[in-house]
Amino acid sequence: xxxxxxxxxxxxxxxxxxxxxxxxxxxxxxxxxxxxxxxxxxxxxxxxxxxxxxxxxxxxxxxxxxxxxxxxxxxxxxxxxxxxxxxxxxxxxxxxxxxxxxxxxxxxxxxxxxx
Amino acid sequence: xxxxxxxxxxxxxxxxxxxxxxxxxxxxxxxxxxxxxxxxxxxxxxxxxxxxxxxxxxxxxxxxxxxxxxxxxxxxxxxxxxxxxxxxxxxxxxxxxxxxxxxxxxxx
Numbered sequence: 001x002x003x004x005x006x007x008x009x010x011x012x013x014x015x016x017x018x019x020x021x022x023x024x025x026x027x028x029x030x031x032x033x034x035x036x037x038x039x040x041x042x043x044x045x046x047x048x049x050x051x052x053x054x055x056x057x058x059x060x061x062x063x064x065x066x067x068x069x070x071x072x073x074x075x076x077x078x079x080x081x082x083x084x085x086x087x088x089x090x091x092x093x094x095x096x097x098x099x100x101x102x103x104x105x106x107x108x109x110x111x112x113x114x115x
Numbered sequence: 116x117x118x119x120x121x122x123x124x125x126x127x128x129x130x131x132x133x134x135x136x137x138x139x140x141x142x143x144x145x146x147x148x149x150x151x152x153x154x155x156x157x158x159x160x161x162x163x164x165x166x167x168x169x170x171x172x173x174x175x176x177x178x179x180x181x182x183x184x185x186x187x188x189x190x191x192x193x194x195x196x197x198x199x200x201x202x203x204x205x206x207x208x209x210x211x212x213x214x215x216x217x218x219x220x221x222x223x
Contacts, residue, residue, distance in 0.1 A: 004157070033211060043158075043203065043213035056210050090157050099165055102146050102207050106157030 002027065004107035006091050012113045021110045024069055025072050025093030031055075031101060032074040034066055037088040037109070041044040046089075050096060078112075086114045119204055119214035126127075127220045134191040136217040138204030147187040149178050150203045158203055162189070194221050 005024045013019050025032050031109040033056075034046040045058040049068035072093075078085055088111050092104035128134060138147070146165055150158035162173050164180035164187060165193045169176055178186045187204055199221050204214040 029183070035211075035213075042215055045210040045212070055217050061133050092157070097145070099163075102148060102211075103160055104148075104211070105160060106150075108155070108157050 004091055004093050004105055006089075006107040006110050008110060009108065010111045012115060013081050015081055015083060017081050018077060019056055019081060019112060020075055021089055021091075021112075022075045023074045023076075023091030023093075023107060025074070025091075026099075026105055028095070029093035029105070030072050030096040031080060031094045032068055032072060033092045033094075033104060034076050035090040035092065036060070037090055038086075043090070046076065053106045083114050085112065086089070119206065119212050121204060121214040121217050123217060124215070125218040125220070127222060128194055130194060130196060130221050130223050132194055134194055134198070134219060135188065136190075136202060136219075137186060137188045139186045140206070140212075141185070142208065143184040144208070145184065145189075146207055147178070147180050148207060149176075149187070149189050152201045152203065152216075154200075185210035188201075189223075191219075192198045194219075195222050196223055198215045 008024045031050045033048040037043045047112045048056040052068045063079045088109040090109045092106045094104045119140050148163045149161045152158040162178040168182050169180040169183050175192045177190045201216045201218050203216050
């Protein structure tokens with residue numbers, strides 16, 4: 001079974017631009033979560049989507065948004081990029097119900113550098 | 116929000132030694148998970164714990180769900196070079212929280 005895939009793996013953007021990152025979950029997984037990882041703040045939860053609906057949201061500004069499609073694939077968007085948005089963005093998928101919903105499987109991440 | 120503190124922050128051990136690390140929270144968790152992250156990769160799920168007092172093993176790894184539900188422990192027996200990486204605890208609350216991480220270096 002293929003794992004979680006994220007594209008692109010690496011991205012360099014300029015301050016003020018916007019960026020869209022993509023995530024394809026493991027087949028059969030309907031919950032997709034996004035995380036930001038930085039050396040200073042560690043792994044921080046951005047949001048979770050299930051059945052095309054945002055189910056939970058972390059403490060990030062409105063510049064960070066996401067969506068999920070009917071095939072469970074998800075995208076996240078960051079508008080008006082700031083230098084501090086440079087990070088590894090991780091996507092994780094899990095099964096929809098029961099305790100398995102907590103067992104998240106991560107993709108390799110997208111390394112975003114903002115200059 | 117809830118904070119998960121891991122200790123030690125880093126460890127340098129000889130190959131073959133056993134390793135112990137822990138994770139504590141100011142709040143109660145009903146589920147604890149342990150992940151390992153290699154450089155340049157996403158975290159990989161190692162063990163999931165669902166019941167206070169539960170002890171679960173995965174090969175050389177053993178994790179325990181603390182009886183107070185505010186802590187969890189991970190032990191690695193007979194460490195090998197491929198155990199190198201950063202170990203994270205995690206738990207679900209109103210969002211998913213990750214610990215501060217324990218960096219493990221194994222010296223051959």
